[in-house]
Amino acid sequence: MSTASKIFTPAVFGALEPRNRLVMAPLTRIRAGADGVPGDLLVEYYAQRASMGLIVTEGTWPVAEGRTWIGQPGIETPAQVEGWRRVADAVHGAGGTIVMQVMHGGRISHPEITGTGRTVGPSAVAAPGEIRVPDGKAALPVPHELTVAEIGQAVAGFAAAARNAIEAGLDGVEVHGANGYLIHEFLSPASNLRDDEYGGTPAKRARFAIEVVTAVAAAIGADRTGIRISPEHNIQGALETDADDVLATYLALADGLAPLGLAFVDVLHADPAGALIQKIRGAVAAPVIVNTGFGVVTTREEAIRLVEEDHAEAVAVGRAAIANPDLAERWAHGHGENDIDSSTFYAGGARGYTDYPALRS
Numbered sequence: 001m002s003t004a005s006k007i008f009t010p011a012v013f014g015a016l017e018p019r020n021r022l023v024m025a026p027l028t029r030i031r032a033g034a035d036g037v038p039g040d041l042l043v044e045y046y047a048q049r050a051s052m053g054l055i056v057t058e059g060t061w062p063v064a065e066g067r068t069w070i071g072q073p074g075i076e077t078p079a080q081v082e083g084w085r086r087v088a089d090a091v092h093g094a095g096g097t098i099v100m101q102v103m104h105g106g107r108i109s110h111p112e113i114t115g116t117g118r119t120v121g122p123s124a125v126a127a128p129g130e131i132r133v134p135d136g137k138a139a140l141p142v143p144h145e146l147t148v149a150e151i152g153q154a155v156a157g158f159a160a161a162a163r164n165a166i167e168a169g170l171d172g173v174e175v176h177g178a179n180g181y182l183i184h185e186f187l188s189p190a191s192n193l194r195d196d197e198y199g200g201t202p203a204k205r206a207r208f209a210i211e212v213v214t215a216v217a218a219a220i221g222a223d224r225t226g227i228r229i230s231p232e233h234n235i236q237g238a239l240e241t242d243a244d245d246v247l248a249t250y251l252a253l254a255d256g257l258a259p260l261g262l263a264f265v266d267v268l269h270a271d272p273a274g275a276l277i278q279k280i281r282g283a284v285a286a287p288v289i290v291n292t293g294f295g296v297v298t299t300r301e302e303a304i305r306l307v308e309e310d311h312a313e314a315v316a317v318g319r320a321a322i323a324n325p326d327l328a329e330r331w332a333h334g335h336g337e338n339d340i341d342s343s344t345f346y347a348g349g350a351r352g353y354t355d356y357p358a359l360r361s
């Protein structure tokens with residue numbers, strides 16, 4: 001198959017007009033320093049990948065309490081906005097389109113990282129496992145159970161971050177509702193034990209996600225707003241093991257999002273062509289980007305097939321986009337790929353970040 005495949009054709013996702021249907025998946029790389037300000041390295045890295053139809057940035061914190069890793073960028077302070085402006089300008093200069101993944105880590109953090117003396121979540125239940133702290137690793141702590149007033153503040157934090165992203169010149173925002181972070185913690189019955197209006201039933205567990213996306217859409221326009229979800233990912237203790245409950249929860253979410261007219265919904269699931277994801281797709285009334293998750297590295301053949309067989313409007317590609325700055329060109333013309341070096345994913349510095357060779361450099 002060649003450039004004739006649909007995945008290499010342009011799309012219209014709300015106000016976004018990706019030049020092809022290859023999306024650079026959100027990829028945390030931990031290279032923004034202690035103050036979370038994107039510098040020269042990030043500018044170069046994202047600009048190198050501008051031939052992807054749409055770049056979704058790494059998960060970026062809206063407020064310090066939503067920070068999960070040291071070295072993760074933020075979008076709260078003026079310096080962070082200025083740093084992102086340089087990234088957006090460079091991507092646009094290279095003809096690309098870029099949206100910011102806004103990520104509140106919720107209980108996947110540590111007081112030494114948030115700096116607020118606590119972590120937060122829907123309920124006072126710790127996630128399993130450990131997290132990196134400045135001097136080693138620590139068990140993930142029991143989070144503070146957010147009050148209803150604090151939930152409102154968290155929603156407002158997402159909206160403020162979205163405004164900052166647009167002020168910085170990015171083309172839109174992807175709300176991170178996946179992979180066991182704050183929004184996903186509300187969706188999962190294992191991490192959300194509330195019995196108020198934010199928990200207890202599928203519809204109530206979906207409420208926080210709907211409120212965040214609605215607030216972001218009101219702040220920057222629904223046609224520049226998307227969300228990432230990962231039903232049944234069963235990661236970081238945000239377990240979703242009851243198929244009926246999963247379907248009810250994500251259909252409630254889709255029903256809440258559909259009237260907004262979002263730019264896109266980005267879905268991580270091992271079987272995007274299966275009934276669950278296609279039912280969500282049918283209900284959500286927005287273009288759908290899919291990604292098959294961490295188990296197997298996304299291949300050219302799989303990506304082409306998912307769009308060609310109309311299981312999605314676009315495909316998000318993670319590790320292959322890390323290792324190949326010119327992935328869109330390589331896949332369009334069937335060229336080989338660089339080997340992926342996972343040891344440098346979170347290592348800091350240029351190695352394994354901006355030094356992967358392009359075919360024509």
Ligand SMILES: Cc1cc2nc3c(=O)[nH]c(=O)nc-3n(C[C@H](O)[C@H](O)[C@H](O)COP(=O)(O)O)c2cc1C
Pocket residue numbers: 025026027028029057058059101176178179228268291292293294296297298316317318319320345
């Ligand atoms: C190094 C690394 C960092 C990641 N960071 C994020 C992130 O910040 N936000 C997110 O939603 N997913 C994140 N993911 C998941 C990817 O977006 C993607 O779903 C995953 O890599 C599977 O796709 P692939 O097989 O094409 O690599 C990350 C994955 C990797 C390998």
